[in-house]
Amino acid sequence: MYSNLWLIPFFPLVGSIINGLLGKKIKNEKVIGGLATLMMFCSFLVACQNFFRLMGDSVKTHQVVIGSWMSVGNLQIDWGFLLDPLSAVMIMIVTGVGTLIHLYSIGYMHGEVGFYRFFSYLNLFACAMLMLVLGNNALVMFIGWEGVGLCSYLLIGYYFEKKSAGDAAKKAFVVNRVGDFGFLCGLFTLFWALGSKGVWTVNFVEITENAHLLQTGGLLVTVVTLCFFLGACGKSAQIPLYTWLPDAMEGPTPVSALIHAATMVTAGVYMIGRMNILFAMAPTTMMTVAIVGAATAFFAATIGLAQNDIKRVLAYSTVSQLGYMFLAMGVGAFSAGIFHLMTHAFFKACLFLGSGSVIHGMHHAYHHAHLHDDPQDMRNMGGLRKKMPITFITFLVSTIAISGIPLFSGFFSKDEILWWSFGSNRGHWLLWIIGAVAAGMTAFYMFRLVFMTFFGEQKTDARAKDHIPESPLTITIPLMILGLLAVIGGYIGIPAILGGSNRFEHWLEPVFGEALEMHHIAAHGAHATEYALMGISVAIAIIGIFVAWTMYIKNPELPAKFTAKFAGAYRLIFNKWFIDELYDFLFVNPCKRIGTFLWRGFDVKVVDGVVNGVAWVTKGIGAGLRYTQSGYLHNYAVAMVVGVVVIVGYYVFG
Amino acid sequence: MISVHHYLLLSAILFSIGTLGVLTRRNAIVIFMCIEVMLNSVNLTFIALSKHVGNMDGQVFVFFVMTVAAAEAAVGLALMIAFFKNKESIDVDDFNMLKW
Numbered sequence: 001m002y003s004n005l006w007l008i009p010f011f012p013l014v015g016s017i018i019n020g021l022l023g024k025k026i027k028n029e030k031v032i033g034g035l036a037t038l039m040m041f042c043s044f045l046v047a048c049q050n051f052f053r054l055m056g057d058s059v060k061t062h063q064v065v066i067g068s069w070m071s072v073g074n075l076q077i078d079w080g081f082l083l084d085p086l087s088a089v090m091i092m093i094v095t096g097v098g099t100l101i102h103l104y105s106i107g108y109m110h111g112e113v114g115f116y117r118f119f120s121y122l123n124l125f126a127c128a129m130l131m132l133v134l135g136n137n138a139l140v141m142f143i144g145w146e147g148v149g150l151c152s153y154l155l156i157g158y159y160f161e162k163k164s165a166g167d168a169a170k171k172a173f174v175v176n177r178v179g180d181f182g183f184l185c186g187l188f189t190l191f192w193a194l195g196s197k198g199v200w201t202v203n204f205v206e207i208t209e210n211a212h213l214l215q216t217g218g219l220l221v222t223v224v225t226l227c228f229f230l231g232a233c234g235k236s237a238q239i240p241l242y243t244w245l246p247d248a249m250e251g252p253t254p255v256s257a258l259i260h261a262a263t264m265v266t267a268g269v270y271m272i273g274r275m276n277i278l279f280a281m282a283p284t285t286m287m288t289v290a291i292v293g294a295a296t297a298f299f300a301a302t303i304g305l306a307q308n309d310i311k312r313v314l315a316y317s318t319v320s321q322l323g324y325m326f327l328a329m330g331v332g333a334f335s336a337g338i339f340h341l342m343t344h345a346f347f348k349a350c351l352f353l354g355s356g357s358v359i360h361g362m363h364h365a366y367h368h369a370h371l372h373d374d375p376q377d378m379r380n381m382g383g384l385r386k387k388m389p390i391t392f393i394t395f396l397v398s399t400i401a402i403s404g405i406p407l408f409s410g411f412f413s414k415d416e417i418l419w420w421s422f423g424s425n426r427g428h429w430l431l432w433i434i435g436a437v438a439a440g441m442t443a444f445y446m447f448r449l450v451f452m453t454f455f456g457e458q459k460t461d462a463r464a465k466d467h468i469p470e471s472p473l474t475i476t477i478p479l480m481i482l483g484l485l486a487v488i489g490g491y492i493g494i495p496a497i498l499g500g501s502n503r504f505e506h507w508l509e510p511v512f513g514e515a516l517e518m519h520h521i522a523a524h525g526a527h528a529t530e531y532a533l534m535g536i537s538v539a540i541a542i543i544g545i546f547v548a549w550t551m552y553i554k555n556p557e558l559p560a561k562f563t564a565k566f567a568g569a570y571r572l573i574f575n576k577w578f579i580d581e582l583y584d585f586l587f588v589n590p591c592k593r594i595g596t597f598l599w600r601g602f603d604v605k606v607v608d609g610v611v612n613g614v615a616w617v618t619k620g621i622g623a624g625l626r627y628t629q630s631g632y633l634h635n636y637a638v639a640m641v642v643g644v645v646v647i648v649g650y651y652v653f654g
Numbered sequence: 655m656i657s658v659h660h661y662l663l664l665s666a667i668l669f670s671i672g673t674l675g676v677l678t679r680r681n682a683i684v685i686f687m688c689i690e691v692m693l694n695s696v697n698l699t700f701i702a703l704s705k706h707v708g709n710m711d712g713q714v715f716v717f718f719v720m721t722v723a724a725a726e727a728a729v730g731l732a733l734m735i736a737f738f739k740n741k742e743s744i745d746v747d748d749f750n751m752l753k754w
Contacts, residue, residue, distance in 0.1 A: 631753025
């Protein structure tokens with residue numbers, strides 16, 4: 001019934017192969033971009049069909065196996081896909097947002113030398129991401145997991161002639177490897193742990209069914225989930241492995257929107273959701289997840305306060321929002337976490353694409369005026385709302401959504417998370433406070449971004465300021481659709497307290513219900529408390545917006561005064577708490593030193609020494625023996641005769 | 655009565671003379687003739703032993719050896735002419751280019 005599920009990752013794969021192999025010959029941008037977008041749209045249609053079919057189905061978990069991968073003893077690993085409410089939501093997000101971003105890229109990447117290469121990678125990414133979310137066992141998921149990491153590397157390094165882009169790509173890859181190490185350790189430990197109980201499997205459905213064989217709260221399940229969480233930290237840019245994501249902004253903006261905001265970085269959240277039953281069994285891990293999530297949400301938000309690069313602000317905002325999702329997972333609000341994943345995909349994709357539209361316009365203007373200013377620096381912007389009305393409106397809407405203002409999508413999901421972090425029996429009021437303060441900072445830095453970019457006086461160089469155009473339709477249409485989704489996306493999950501029925505939570509109940517029920521995880525509290533918390537968090541957000549308004553619209557000289565007064569604190573957050581420098585000192589430089597030692601000390605001296613020594617000895621022997629080749633016939637004749645005499649003599653007399 | 659021993663002794667003497675000639679002479683044509691002497695001494699051995707044992711195999715071999723010797727003479731003389739054209743000499747001590 002769901003047998004066409006394999007088509008969903010297959011379409012982008014075809015697009016990737018065609019564009020990758022033939023793109024250089026096709027040359028025509030409309031054909032290349034159109035094909036890639038069409039392939040995404042096809043898989044979106046198949047995803048829709050399966051989604052609606054699943055909606056009308058009473059059985060909510062379906063596995064489709066299209067072939068056997070390997071079969072070792074009792075272990076059978078298939079090329080299998082799993083469709084349940086969770087993966088259904090994910091494929092809708094990936095293919096839907098993916099299609100829009102592909103469409104956007106046609107306009108944004110216009111005129112690039114590697115146009116076909118870009119679309120080939122982008123399609124390949126979509127394929128890998130869909131494998132990740134659809135895989136019915138951890139190994140298929142791992143293929144996708146590594147595949148998205150590879151595509152992320154390729155796309156961050158898209159402008160490979162720039163050293164910073166190459167460095168950022170390498171950093172992303174290496175940091176992700178640390179996470180992948182955790183994922184694999186977790187997988188092997190889990191495999192062994194279940195295997196020792198007689199169940200050799202990596203299939204998610206079987207893992208869920210047999211999780212009860214492990215001891216709840218036991219050491220084993222805690223280690224397994226902590227390892228998986230390390231993997232999630234790498235992929236989803238959580239403390240301590242978040243440093244790669246802001247650097248990943250070196251890639252083209254559509255990549256930042258698709259990979260580093262909407263889809264790939266949520267893979268860690270999805271993975272925890274997929275393994276929810278194991279995480280629910282390990283309260284220690286859940287607590288770790290919640291603390292790391294809350295800390296990341298807060299910490300990244302502080303850095304976002306002081307950045308001047310429009311994409312960097314959004315990058316730290318993404319890290320911060322991912323922190324919220326982990327906070328949700330950690331306090332047992334699995335469905336709220338996935339809900340926030342979805343709304344975040346809408347508004348953050350819209351924000352990134354909007355920033356791309358702004359950069360596109362700024363770049364165009366600078367190009368026109370033959371200037372080499374940074375088109376991403378917000379200090380060169382201002383007043384753009386009149387130049388780019390569509391970009392402005394969609395950007396503003398998404399900013400309101402991320403700030404958690406009522407009636408917009410971000411409010412519903414974020415509030416759900418904050419309520420659970422307070423009211424859940426796995427939560428704590430401290431987590432709520434950190435989350436709420438981070439929400440206030442989010443509102444502040446996002447509105448700071450909007451005010452600096454779209455309001456006030458235009459600070460662009462006079463030669464360029466009149467040449468900033470609104471972007472073409474391929475750019476603005478995705479913006480409008482995503483902006484609309486950023487407004488209404490939240491209405492599928494209105495919590496009960498606001499008169500809704502939280503259809504989103506009900507939809508995901510077949511996936512998460514069992515774990516929550518079995519371990520009695522729930523959010524309890526009086527309605528009054530819930531209303532009060534909601535009011536406080538909204539108030540904090542509004543205060544954040546008001547502060548931003550005061551500082552950047554009403555008294556534009558205030559920020560300079562503040563930075564002068566709190567120079568130390570400002571420098572600290574402006575330089576991202578010097579975390580990169582700390583990591584360089586603690587990990588990168590020692591590794592480099594070990595590498596240099598192995599190169600100069602071991603490789604050059606020992607390995608090369610042995611190889612050269614063997615060659616040197618052989619050469620010496622040859623140099624000695626070559627004098628026997630005198631070139632005189634008589635010498636050879638004598639040698640031959642002596643040889644014959646010796647041999648014959650040996651046989652005759654010996 | 656001349657027994658097989660006498661033939662073999664003569665053959666050994668001829669072979670030794672041939673070998674000594676190859677080792678000591680410098681003129682390539684003389685060396686070449688010495689080789690012929692060696693070959694013919696071997697032929698003599700073949701014939702003598704063939705007669706002594708009463709088996710024709712040895713005589714057949716002699717024909718082969720003679721054929722090879724004829725072919726060798728043709729090739730060898732051609733080589734020498736070619737060499738003489740280059741060096742104006744057939745002294746084997748001048749044939750020393752193939753060395754370190």
